[in-house]
Amino acid sequence: MSEGTALGTQLAAPAPETSFSSTVAARIDANIGFIYIDNPPVNALSHSVRSGLSAAVRTFSDAPGVQAIIVIGKGQTFPAGADIREFGRPIEEPALNAVNLSIEACRKPVIAAIHGTALGGGLEIALACHFRIALASARLGLPEVKLGVIPGAGGTQRLPRLIGIEQALRAIATSRILDAAEALQLGLVDAIVADDLHAHAIRFAQQVIAEGRPLRLVRDLQDKLAPASAGVFDEFESNLPARLRNRLAATRAIRSVRNAAALPFDEGLRKEREYVEECKASPQSAALQYVFFAERAAFKFDGYIAGALAGPEPLVGIAGAGALRTPLAAALLIGGCRVLLFDQNARALSDASSAIVERLERLSSKGRIASRQELQSLTAALEVTSEAASLRHCTAVIEVEPDMLSSKSAIVGALSALVGEKTALITTTALLSVDEIAAASRRPANVVGMHFFIPASTMRQVEIVRTDRSSNLAASIAVELSRRLEKIPVVSRDCDGFVGDRTLRAYLKEAIAILEEGVPAAHIDAALRDFGMAHGPFELCDFIGLDLAQRILDGRSGPGETGTKLIDLQRAGTPDGMPAHAGTSIPKILAAAIVERCLLAAAAEAKRLVAEGIVSRPSDVDIVWVNGLGFPEHCGGPLFWATQTTASVQR
Ligand code: T1G
DSSP states (O other), X not given: OOTTOOOOOOOOOOOOOEEEETTEEEEEETTEEEEEEOOTTTTOOOHHHHXXXXXXXXXXXXXXXXXXXXXXXXXXXXXXXXXXXXXXXXXXXXXXXXXXXXXXXXXXXXXEEEOSEEETHHHHHHHHSSEEEEETTXXXXXXXXXXXXXXXXXXXXXXXXXXXXXXXXXHHHSOOXXXXXXXXXXXXXXXXXXXXXXXXXXXXXXHHHHHTOOOOOGGGOOGGGOOOOHHHHHHHHHTOOGGGTTOHHHHHHHHHHHHHHHSOHHHHHHHHHHHHHHHHTSHHHHHHHHHHHHHHHTTOOTTOOTTOSOSSSOEEEEESOSTTHHHHHHHHHHTTOEEEEEOSOHHHHHHHHHHHHHHHHHHHHTTSSOOHHHHHHHHHTEEEESOGGGGGGOSEEEEOOOSOHHHHHHHHHHHHTTSOTTOEEEEOOSSSOHHHHHTTOSOGGGEEEEEEOSSTTTOOEEEEEEOTTOOHHHHHHHHHHHHHTTOEEEEEEOOTTTTHHHHHHHHHHHHHHHHHTTOOHHHHHHHHHHHTOSSOHHHHHHHHOHHHHHHHHHOTTOOOTTOOOHHHHHHHOXXXXXXXXXXXXXXXHHHHHHHHHHHHHHHHHHHHHHHTTSSSSHHHHHHHHHHHSOOOGGGOOHHHHHHHSSSOOOO
């Protein structure tokens, strides 16, 4: 099979399909048995899929006319993993492991035809097959560690046998997803095809039959398991990224891959199962699965209009000269939007346009943009204008003026006279009242806020701030733009600090209170960092800049008489004169008390936000902390964490 060639095969009229369960059907086409998995939206491997797949393989295995079997997903993807919604329940037989062992033991070639995202248990099915072909656009991975578990159907034993120990460690312990080209290069798939997966799968199967190719059982492959020294695993574990350092599932994934090199296959499989059960019972897996569903729930709000971002390439205007202009324009272009850059000053417009193209070129050199051709098409989607009237064609116009009420009100007021009746007019304020900015608009219903957490280029969180008059359409457009920007939106009403800064304020005030009781800032930072926060509270103030941190702390009313001056704290250093943020070890009981006080203060403020209707669900606050404020994902967020600790959140 030559990959990438468009080799069509005219199919005879297909034979009727036979149902093996509510989500698995099969049919015989000439000498090939097709098994279709049809469990939208992602072909998750719920019980009906496992039982239907098992029955179909057994049937075709015994069918005399069938010489090869093809497993293929209907809809958007090959199975994307176990059904996470079944995790909390006892496994109904057949377990996926058993299904995979039956596929592997089949005496006829079983071929996985992969498109979309073959993830988790889906990839494990493909690994149990004798051959694998994939569409060039497919992605493959074992991201179970993101859910606090490890691959539990042979992935940690079979993947290393196909791609080697070190590549398998990266894929499993850090949930690294491979594109089809890399999968081919590593030997994870046998061929990739440009299109028409169905026809190519038939062609591949006929070749295997014609050549009498011996079945390739991954479990029997040993050559890539070259004895890996213990140092490889220890070094890999010590170099895990910070977010995985305290992650039980990452350590168990490494241990299970280590077993692949050290133990017989069936023994390694048995140990893998033990680790899965241990991880499933851990609080971390509960928290990570909570975050998984919370992030998806956040995209929906009462009144959400699906498809609000009209068309595949919506035109998004950007107006204003703030620092957000370049990264936002580049991200919108990469997200498939056309961008209309507006500036009345021709020179400023030219400079801004050049800055955006340079950023795209930098991203391209880092591999974020796949090819020169894609870079050219992204650059071509950037339009510039000094004619304000051109903005009326935009689905959304985003102002990126510096965060001052005068400049934001002026630009929103001016733009509101220009944009179309259904255009979302988005203000990117971090600290100002969206209500007040919208008051300057002739069309307040069009106005919503988008607060990007800094650095905007890396933080996944964005707050969509609705005023009482924001239309559902404007809010829905902003949510859909978040998806194009690969960000997680949380829809908030307007209040001082929205969701993140308001709860961060409570957290910082508690940290300052502890400092004023005589605990050094370095101790407070160390306690929260050891808990898993990306930064301690005072480190965070340094990271975002003391000026912004002070404005967050003071709120919209500005510095009160009793307001603490962070700059004074910094100048004073810590009471015992230690350099702030020095490495330090503090008594565990003190560290626990510091963590509890600071996080319970944030949790209490989060409960007030929910009670006031600022957000529609508690999990929205949690994912703002996880994706915007560096809270450890495997603890779920301050509210989830508070319900898991013994302490009461009542304050
Ligand atoms: N189980 C149940 N529901 C799932 C699901 C899953 N595995 N994956 C997605 N959904 C739901 C999701 O909640 C949403 O529902 C809808 O599908 C669309 O998802 C045995 C134990 C596949 C890349 O970790 O990464 O296999 O909100 O909005 O952006 O060893 O979903 O519409 O009601 O994310 O196109 C391993 C998790 C599982 C993959 C698609 N697999 N999913 O992204 O859509 S553990 C994963 C994803 C496992 C084995 C182990 C993404 C996606 P609703 P979406 P998307």
